Amino acid sequence: MIDLQTLTISYGKKVLVDSVNAEFAPGTVYGLVAQNGHGKTTLLRAMAGLPGPRVDGSIVLDEVQGTGAREVRSMIFYAPGEGTLLYPGLRAEDHLKMVCDMWPHARDIEEIVEQTQIGEFAKMRIRTLSQGMKQQLTLAIAYATGARYLLLDEPMNALDPSRVDLHSEILRKLADSGTCIIMSSHILDSVDRLCDEILFLKDGRLIRSIPQDDAAPKSPGSHFAKPAGRAEGALSTYRRLYEKGG
Numbered sequence: 713m714i715d716l717q718t719l720t721i722s723y724g725k726k727v728l729v730d731s732v733n734a735e736f737a738p739g740t741v742y743g744l745v746a747q748n749g750h751g752k753t754t755l756l757r758a759m760a761g762l763p764g765p766r767v768d769g770s771i772v773l774d775e776v777q778g779t780g781a782r783e784v785r786s787m788i789f790y791a792p793g794e795g796t797l798l799y800p801g802l803r804a805e806d807h808l809k810m811v812c813d814m815w816p817h818a819r820d821i822e823e824i825v826e827q828t829q830i831g832e833f834a835k836m837r838i839r840t841l842s843q844g845m846k847q848q849l850t851l852a853i854a855y856a857t858g859a860r861y862l863l864l865d866e867p868m869n870a871l872d873p874s875r876v877d878l879h880s881e882i883l884r885k886l887a888d889s890g891t892c893i894i895m896s897s898h899i900l901d902s903v904d905r906l907c908d909e910i911l912f913l914k915d916g917r918l919i920r921s922i923p924q925d926d927a928a929p930k931s932p933g934s935h936f937a938k939p940a941g942r943a944e945g946a947l948s949t950y951r952r953l954y955e956k957g958g
């Protein structure tokens with residue numbers, strides 16, 4: 713469980729997350745939605761214990777204070793969008809080998825390559841990959857870590873529809889086997905299809921919603937009581953919250 717306790721995150725006077733309390737349970741896929749520049753990346757990075765903004769309050773992971781703490785560092789992985797995790801001169805497969813050497817619960821590389829269908833470019837250097845290939849590799853790296861908490865920053869924005877389906881299926885399976893996934897996204901129909909819960913970040917608060925097409929939890933691990941009221945599509949919620957002065 714990741715437990716945010718009166719968490720406030722700010723850059724100077726700009727407060728992006730304001731005294732937020734929230735819990736993220738194993739076995740659940742969470743969508744994190746907001747308008748551009750409202751703090752999704754900042755929140756995910758802070759949850760992973762990465763440096764940057766001022767962070768007040770507490771982030772507790774499996775009862776250990778602070779996600780940067782040594783005991784929990786190997787349990788949580790933040791995957792940036794944009795392929796910034798990758799070394800331009802190295803081959804795709806080199807990155808997976810590094811994960812294998814560094815992460816105590818790393819998964820089998822061959823299995824990951826097969827599951828993510830990245831074999832065709834595994835031997836290519838990063839500088840020769842397309843944006844979508846880099847995004848597929850970044851996701852493969854995230855899966856390879858074996859981390860129980862995956863924080864994925866816009867993981868699908870460069871993927872073609874068949875890859876979106878493939879990775880949605882992989883993420884669902886990971887959640888069903890106990891992984892907690894928090895993914896930011898602007899692709900609201902895939903958020904609706906994949907996520908058990910959606911959190912809208914607005915004015916520093918997290919507003920919880922459930923996807924329209926499935927009012928029941930999509931995985932048995934979801935601990936949270938469902939919010940009262942009818943489920944609503946993410947796009948409708950988005951419009952209500954951000955476009956109509958809601």
Ligand SMILES: Nc1ncnc2c1ncn2[C@@H]1O[C@H](COP(=O)(O)OP(=O)(O)OP(=O)(O)O)[C@@H](O)[C@H]1O
Nearest residue numbers: 723726728746747748749750751752753754755764
């Ligand atoms: N290092 C920094 N120093 C100061 N301000 C920053 C820094 N990094 C980000 N910000 C500001 O914090 C705010 C939130 O940025 P963030 O990248 O978290 O937004 P986001 O919701 O992920 O946006 P997008 O949807 O465009 O990716 C923005 O206003 C941005 O200008």
